[in-house]
Amino acid sequence: MTAANAVAVVLIVGVTMYAVFGGADFGAGLWSLFAGNAEHGRRPRELIDWAIGPVWEANHVWLIFVLVVLWTGFPSAFEAIFSTLFIPLSLAAFGIVLRGSGFAFHHSARRARGRALATTVFGAASLLTPFFLGTVVGAVAGGRVPVGNAEGDIVTSWLHPLSLVTGSLFVATGAYLSSVFLVSDARRAGAADLERYFGDRAIVAALVAGALAAVGLVTLHADARSIFDELKSDALPLVLVSVVCGIAVLVLLRRGARRGTRPLAAGAVVAVIWAWAVAQHPYVLPPSLTVSGAAAPSATLKTLLGVFGIAVLVVLPSIGLLFTLVQRNLVAETSRPTRQPPG
Amino acid sequence: MTLLIVASNLVAARSQMAFTLGFHIILASLGVALPAMMLIANYRGLRHDDADALKLAQRWSKAVAVTFAVGAVTGTVLSFEFGLLWPGFTGRFGEVFGVLFAIEGVFFFLEAIFIAIYIFGWKYLSPWTHFWAGVPVVISGLGGAFAVVAVNSWMNQPQGFSPSSGKVTSVEPLKVIFNPAVRYEVPHMILAAYLVTGFIVASIYAVGMLRGRRDRIHRLGLLIPLTVACIATPIQFAVGDTAARAIAKDQPVKFAAMECVQQTSTHVTEYIFGRCTSDGVKGGIGIPGFDSFLVGFSTSTQVTGLDSVSPDDRPPANTMLHWAFDTMVGICTMLIALGAWFAILWWRKREISEAKWFLRACAVSGAAAVVALECGWIITEVGRQPWIVYNVMRTSDAVTQANGIWVTFSLVLAIYVVLGATLIISLRAMSRRWRTEDGTDDVPYGPDSDPPPAAVAGRAQ
Numbered sequence: 001m002t003a004a005n006a007v008a009v010v011l012i013v014g015v016t017m018y019a020v021f022g023g024a025d026f027g028a029g030l031w032s033l034f035a036g037n038a039e040h041g042r043r044p045r046e047l048i049d050w051a052i053g054p055v056w057e058a059n060h061v062w063l064i065f066v067l068v069v070l071w072t073g074f075p076s077a078f079e080a081i082f083s084t085l086f087i088p089l090s091l092a093a094f095g096i097v098l099r100g101s102g103f104a105f106h107h108s109a110r111r112a113r114g115r116a117l118a119t120t121v122f123g124a125a126s127l128l129t130p131f132f133l134g135t136v137v138g139a140v141a142g143g144r145v146p147v148g149n150a151e152g153d154i155v156t157s158w159l160h161p162l163s164l165v166t167g168s169l170f171v172a173t174g175a176y177l178s179s180v181f182l183v184s185d186a187r188r189a190g191a192a193d194l195e196r197y198f199g200d201r202a203i204v205a206a207l208v209a210g211a212l213a214a215v216g217l218v219t220l221h222a223d224a225r226s227i228f229d230e231l232k233s234d235a236l237p238l239v240l241v242s243v244v245c246g247i248a249v250l251v252l253l254r255r256g257a258r259r260g261t262r263p264l265a266a267g268a269v270v271a272v273i274w275a276w277a278v279a280q281h282p283y284v285l286p287p288s289l290t291v292s293g294a295a296a297p298s299a300t301l302k303t304l305l306g307v308f309g310i311a312v313l314v315v316l317p318s319i320g321l322l323f324t325l326v327q328r329n330l331v332a333e334t335s336r337p338t339r340q341p342p343g
Numbered sequence: 344m345t346l347l348i349v350a351s352n353l354v355a356a357r358s359q360m361a362f363t364l365g366f367h368i369i370l371a372s373l374g375v376a377l378p379a380m381m382l383i384a385n386y387r388g389l390r391h392d393d394a395d396a397l398k399l400a401q402r403w404s405k406a407v408a409v410t411f412a413v414g415a416v417t418g419t420v421l422s423f424e425f426g427l428l429w430p431g432f433t434g435r436f437g438e439v440f441g442v443l444f445a446i447e448g449v450f451f452f453l454e455a456i457f458i459a460i461y462i463f464g465w466k467y468l469s470p471w472t473h474f475w476a477g478v479p480v481v482i483s484g485l486g487g488a489f490a491v492v493a494v495n496s497w498m499n500q501p502q503g504f505s506p507s508s509g510k511v512t513s514v515e516p517l518k519v520i521f522n523p524a525v526r527y528e529v530p531h532m533i534l535a536a537y538l539v540t541g542f543i544v545a546s547i548y549a550v551g552m553l554r555g556r557r558d559r560i561h562r563l564g565l566l567i568p569l570t571v572a573c574i575a576t577p578i579q580f581a582v583g584d585t586a587a588r589a590i591a592k593d594q595p596v597k598f599a600a601m602e603c604v605q606q607t608s609t610h611v612t613e614y615i616f617g618r619c620t621s622d623g624v625k626g627g628i629g630i631p632g633f634d635s636f637l638v639g640f641s642t643s644t645q646v647t648g649l650d651s652v653s654p655d656d657r658p659p660a661n662t663m664l665h666w667a668f669d670t671m672v673g674i675c676t677m678l679i680a681l682g683a684w685f686a687i688l689w690w691r692k693r694e695i696s697e698a699k700w701f702l703r704a705c706a707v708s709g710a711a712a713v714v715a716l717e718c719g720w721i722i723t724e725v726g727r728q729p730w731i732v733y734n735v736m737r738t739s740d741a742v743t744q745a746n747g748i749w750v751t752f753s754l755v756l757a758i759y760v761v762l763g764a765t766l767i768i769s770l771r772a773m774s775r776r777w778r779t780e781d782g783t784d785d786v787p788y789g790p791d792s793d794p795p796p797a798a799v800a801g802r803a804q
Contacts, residue, residue, distance in 0.1 A: 054463045057415060058455045061448070067422050068448050071433050072441025079434025082426025086745035093423040094754065100416035101762055104409050105769055149430050150744035296438030296514070303516040307445040315449060318456045318479075325460060 003302060004295035007073040008284070010308050012277045014069055018062035019273055020177060020266050023170070025056045027178030029099065029126020030171065031201065038116055045119065047194050051185040054326050056103065058319060063096075072304055074294040076147055077284040081136065084145050084152035088132040088163075095129030098122075127171060134170030138163030141276065142224050143286040162216075162223040169212040173269055176205035180249065180265040187258070188327070202261075203253050210246055213272065226286065230279035238278060242271035353739050355748035356428040359755055361724065363420055365717055366759055370414030371491075372716065375484040375533065376540035377407050378458070380568050382477045387567075389470055395559045399567070401465060402777055403544075406770060408462045413766055415455070420755075428748065432731050432741035435511065439504045440494045442516050447490035450483040457483070485533060492532045495723065496524035500593055501732045508735075523593060527586040528723075534579040535719065539712045541572025542678065546709030547774075549702045556778075557697060566695045569705060572712070573682030580675050584637075591638045594733060595647035597726035600658040601668040602634055607648040611635045616669050619661040658728045663721065671718035674711045681708055 001009075028048045035041030052059075071078040082089055102122030106115050135158040139145055144157040157163075179202035186194035220228040231239055245268035252261050282290045295301060381403040388397030422444075425433045457479040464473050497503075503518030504511045548564035591598040598604075603619035604611055613634035617627020632642030639645075649657050658664065681704050688696035696702075731738040 054459045057412065057459055058452065060415065060419075061452050061455050064419060064422055064451065065448050067426075068441060068444040071425060071437035072445055073438070075434050075437030075441070078426055078437055079430040082423075082433075083430040083743050083745050086427060086743065086747065089423060090427055090747075090751050093420055093427070094758065096419050097416045097758060097762070100419075101413055101765065104412035105765055149434065154745055154747075296441070297512055299516055300438045300442060300514045303442045304445055307442065307449060311449045311452070315452045315456070318453055322456045322460055325464070 002292065003298055003305065004073075004292050007069065007295070007301050007304055008277075008281075008291045010305065011066065011069045011073065012273065014062055014066040016270050016273050018059075018066055019170075019173070020269055021055070021059035022062055023130065023174040023269070024177040024181050025052050025059050025174075026126045026130045026171070027174030027176065027205075028052050028182065029103075029123050030175050031178060031182070031198070032119060033123025033127060038112065043191070043194060044197060047182060047186055047189060047191065047198075050189065051182060055322065058322060060096075060100070069304065069308075072300060073296055074284050074291070075296060077289060077294045079149060080145050080147050080151065080285060080289070081140065083148075083150035084154060084157050085136050085139055086150065086154060088135045088139075088158050092129050092132040092136070095125040095132065099125035099129060126174075130170040130174050131167040134167030135159075135163035137170075137276075138166030140285060141166070141220070141227055141280060145285050147285065147289050160223070162219045165212060165216045165219050169209065169216055172205060172209040172212050176202065176209045177265055177269060179205050180253075180261050183253075184262055199253055199256070202265075203250065206246060206250055206253070206265075213242075224286070227276070227279045231275060235275040235278040238271045238275035242268045242275065245271060352744075352746070352748050353742045355752050356742045357738065359748060359752040360424060360428055362752070362759070363417065363424065363755060364724075365720060366763065367414065367417040367421055368716060368720060369539070369713060370410055370417055371488075372536035372539045373407075373410045373543070374414045374454075375488050375536040376571075377403060377410065377544070378461075378477060378480040378484060379537070380540065380544060380571060381407060382474065382481060383567055383571070384563070385474050385477065389474060395563055399560060399564055402773075404462050404465070405773060407458065409766065409769060409773075411455075411458055413762065417759075417762075418451075427745075427751070428743055429731065429741045430743050432736065435736065436504070436732060439501075439511055439514050439519055440497050443490045443494045443497070443520060446520075447487050450487035450490065453479055453483040454487060488533050488536060489529050492529045493520060493522070493525050496528040497522045498731065499528070499723065499727060499733050500524040501735050524589070527582060527589050531579070531582050531586050531719070534575050534582060535716055538572050538575040538579055538678070539709075539716050541568040541570075541575065542705075542712040543709035544568035545572060546706050549705035549708075552697065553699070553702050553706060562695050562697075565705065569685060569695075572678075572708075573685055576675065576678045576682050580679060583672070583675065588638060591646065594727070596649065596652050596657060597722075598638075599647055599649045599651070600661045600726055601664040601722055602646075603661055603665050604634065604646050604648045606650050607645065609635055609643045609645045611638075611646040613637065614665070616666060619665050624665075656729065658726050660725055664726055667718040667721040667725075671715045671722070674715040674718075678708060678712065678715075681705070 028051065032041070032045050032048050035044045067078075070081075098121050102118045102120075102125060106118030106122060138160075139152075139158040139162075142160065142162045144152055144160070146152050179198045182198040183195055183202060186192075186198060217228065217231070220231070245264045249261055249264045249268065252264070280286060282292070284291055284294045296304075381400050384396045384403060385400035387393050388395075388400055425437075457476055460468075461473065461477045461480060464476055468476065497519055500523045502522050503515040505513050545565050545568045548561050548568075551561050552565065587598070602611075603614065603617075603624050605621065605623055610632045611634040612624075612629045612631050613636075614624040614627040614629050617624040617629075635642045635644040635646055649661075684701060684704070685696075688698065688701060727733055729737050729739065731741045
């Protein structure tokens with residue numbers, strides 16, 4: 001494998017991690033937004049806080065990771081994406097600010113009104129941020145981002161069916177992942193009612209995400225024919241893996257199974273991302289900028305891979321430590337939701 | 344028409360960058376140095392069985408949690424701005440300086456992970472395990488600061504790539520990472536972080552003491568950060584002096600602008616404040632020959648003037664640069680004096696002084712340190728203009744061609760004002776809560792027997 005392809009793989013690894021972990025955090029924010037008024041939504045929100053509190057900061061770093069690998073490894077692609085897609089990326093950045101501060105402050109806000117406001121801001125931003133990030137991916141896949149400083153159309157590049165469907169798919173995927181994760185978290189907390197609550201939502205989210213993925217295929221067929229064709233050939237095994245994982249999760253959820261839902265749900269999402277990557281290869285920006293054409297000089301690529309190697313050796317065990325401590329309830333700040341619903 | 348858009352975009356983009364960077368640098372400083380203060384208190388608490396110090400460490404960890412979260416998002420905004428505002432810069436040089444951000448990413452990851460373990464680990468981790476979980480936070484804070492500031496150093500002293508015009512085809516990462524400005528810019532900023540954080544925290548406890556809260560928590564809360572800051576300040580002065588001399592050599596035009604030297608000459612007068620005009624400084628206090636002396640330890644040292652380059656290549660707003668430099672040096676001098684005062688009072692009584700004027704001086708030291716920090720960034724950033732990469736790429740060639748930066752800048756301004764206000768309000772609310780809980784607050788470590796969750800729910804945070 002060339003160094004440029006290796007860096008492209010690192011980039012997709014970062015995208016995958018952000019989609020799974022960051023996506024689940026976005027989804028949790030979405031469930032928090034739709035959990036109803038303060039009284040009605042208290043218990044699910046307690047579970048959400050308790051579950052994502054210790055990990056959301058670290059999950060969020062994957063986005064920085066993706067940005068840095070993109071601008072270091074493929075700077076011309078970064079330039080093209082961030083100038084042509086100025087509007088959705090600015091909106092995503094605002095969403096990230098509001099989301100992060102909403103989450104930080106709803107912990108520290110004392111009064112009910114301040115807390116409710118922070119919760120709403122957190123929830124709304126959790127909906128908008130993945131949507132706009134999704135429109136960016138849709139614009140890239142649709143070949144609407146030409147090389148150069150704002151060479152593409154600043155509005156129609158992302159305001160078209162493929163981008164809008166991709167944005168919606170991102171939101172639905174996050175909601176799906178987080179509800180599956182929250183079922184397990186509810187079990188860890190011993191809250192049977194919340195286990196059912198998020199189990200129901202996981203099934204709905206799974207069906208919505210599946211439907212959106214199907215619509216996405218139709219728009220790809222109309223809008224990005226070469227990617228569609230690749231999905232039918234080279235990337236077909238990955239598409240099938242995703243479908244199988246998705247159906248397996250549905251079956252397990254229906255049967256109330258205790259194991260396997262989390263890895264399978266993540267697997268469904270990961271397979272879709274890699275299918276997209278395989279289908280789009282060798283292009284960073286279809287239809288003309290390739291991985292090798294956009295790649296940085298080899299010394300940069302090698303250093304980047306070296307730093308990534310160090311990150312794997314140092315950061316992954318640390319993340320593992322954090323997640324283990326969380327799963328064993330050794331790190332906790334907010335209270336665990338009560339075992340039985342009150343009243 | 345296009346030219347007009349670029350010109351207006353450039354002003355908007357520079358304003359947005361200046362504002363977001365100026366905002367983030369305060370939080371970044373806290374992110375680098377506040378965990379160190381927290382661990383000093385934690386160490387003291389464990390080592391000397393000091394319950395007050397432990398309580399301080401726990402409280403500071405909550406402040407770290409909020410400031411780190413807000414700093415993480417304002418930092419994310421900056422990385423978006425590399426593309427949203429300066430796509431020409433990142434598109435051409437991302438492959439050169441990007442490696443430093445990759446290194447920073449590793450440190451930032453570790454910082455986020457161990458901060459989470461520390462903050463959420465008070466209850467269930469054993470005391471010393473918990474303390475050691477905080478140590479990587481401090482180390483990665485230093486590492487991250489090194490990497491980010493090294494990028495700025497590289498923009499001031501670019502090297503390690505070729506060719507120097509057009510698309511970069513070859514990079515030497517080690518030359519990029521260890522560019523000549525690193526050796527003074529990096530220590531200057533890390534010391535600034537410790538100094539600013541130390542004085543900010545000290546000033547908060549000094550205000551509390553002035554309001555009559557003289558308990559041990561307050562005295563310790565003043566003593567720890569003030570000691571750290573007062574050790575950092577004189578070192579900072581020496582490092583800054585070295586940096587100024589290096590800039591006179593490495594970026595003579597920046598130096599000429601901040602000292603308002605019009606013609607290259609010897610026996611140059613040093614002006615304290617005054618207005619910078621094309622005929623030299625009007626007003627201000629002049630010390631003949633002193634500028635030459637500061638640059639080369641002799642009044643006959645030649646100082647490069649602004650006339651050495653064409654007007655297009657000179658930084659704007661020279662009076663502001665000159666004032667920023669004098670203000671920064673002036674504040675640092677006064678903070679050194681505060682440190683000396685603190686040392687004398689301590690030496691006499693072996694206890695933190697409660698003298699009213701000393702506490703008042705401490706109370707304003709935090710704001711003063713922040714002003715000095717902002718002045719420093721004004722000097723390095725505005726002083727480098729019109730270049731984004733010194734003598735290699737103009738800022739006007741880096742700015743985005745996309746329209747609408749005035750819109751995003753207005754939004755950023757509004758959101759950040761609310762964000763800053765909310766941050767301060769919520770930190771103040773926290774401190775009020777601590778005061779009312781005083782005495783009833785349970786000790787951070789100990790036989791807290793994990794009360795039934797339902798009971799915790801009402802009391803959490």
